[in-house]
Amino acid sequence: MKILRYILLLISTSFVLTTKGQDFESDWTNYKLPIGWHINIEKKIQYLTYADREMVGVLNFIYENDSIDHKVRYIVFDYSHNDTTLTKNLFQFLLVQSCLDFINTNQPFFQSFERNGFYYFLKPCHGCQLNKFKECQDLANKLNSFCSFKLQKNSSKGMKMTLNSIAEQMLRLAEFEYSESQIKLKWFGNEPATLNIIEENEKRLEIKLPEDYKDFLLIANGFHAFNTVEPTFHPVNKIDYLKNIDPELIKIWKQTGNVEIGEILEQSIIIAGIGEEQLFLIIPPDSKNTNWRYWKFASWIPGEEPYNDLNQYFNEVLDFMKNED
Structure with missing residues (x-):
């Protein structure tokens, strides 16, 4: 048989x-x-x-x-x-x-x-x-x-190339000490996230993350700070709503008369800069804004620094680094 x-x-x-x-x-x-x-x-x-x-x-x-x-x-x-x-x-x-x-x-x-x-x-x-x-x-x-x-996706291809160029500038400027492996590979990102990991964290956050951020995660699930004035991008399992990470920051903005900003911060998800002086937020669409918003915040920046998407942010960082000595 x-x-x-x-x-x-x-x-x-x-x-x-x-x-x-x-x-x-x-x-x-x-x-x-x-x-x-x-x-x-x-x-x-x-x-x-x-x-x-x-x-x-x-x-x-x-x-x-x-x-x-x-x-x-x-x-x-x-x-x-x-x-x-x-x-x-x-x-x-x-x-x-x-x-x-x-x-x-x-x-x-x-x-x-x-x-x-x-x-x-x-x-x-x-x-x-x-x-x-x-x-x-x-x-x-x-x-x-x-x-x-x-x-x-052209955006994904462009993002990978931009991150490679940023890595070259990180080596040139040498603002941090890097591992031998990072120097040899000329790469400062973590291993890519899997689609399953991304989907698990979307369920945890009860939201569908923006496509360009997911493209980034498929390239690197977290990335070393580009320089001393940019935040560290965290693995997707570490990101969370700002209200869960730093409720005091939201409270301060509301108490100083910036109620609208405080309410936006309450909706936002922090993807970079937890525990650092500068942070990067993504803000879900709402009744007034149909697209995701991208904000950089820092203790030394008066208010938010908005971007259209992650590609714009990465490209502006690259331009800034190229002009640094």
């Missing part, structure tokens, strides 16, 4: 593998490639932990001649249009691999895409630096017209 079950399992697995492989394979059977390119398809099922999903196969675009060869490799997943978990997991993995830093978006470039119920994930770091070759640009242009692309 055990042998029979094993045989049936093998048969069913082979059937699933074949049908899934043929499903996405049929899209590429008569696909006309630019000169010099050919397709190789690997039909297999494998569980990928970083995607939390089974892949159904691999699609390879291969270019070979006497002087050069290229391979652009896509991992293929079953995909629903509402499957944001898969794309977020893959995007987080891509950020960790730092592939986005190498893409020149002014030229044709390879990226992950969706087609006919399948998601084709561009495997890091194959293809990311190939856009300088004309034959690769030809293929990228061809794919661009054939497929429904899911562009990675």
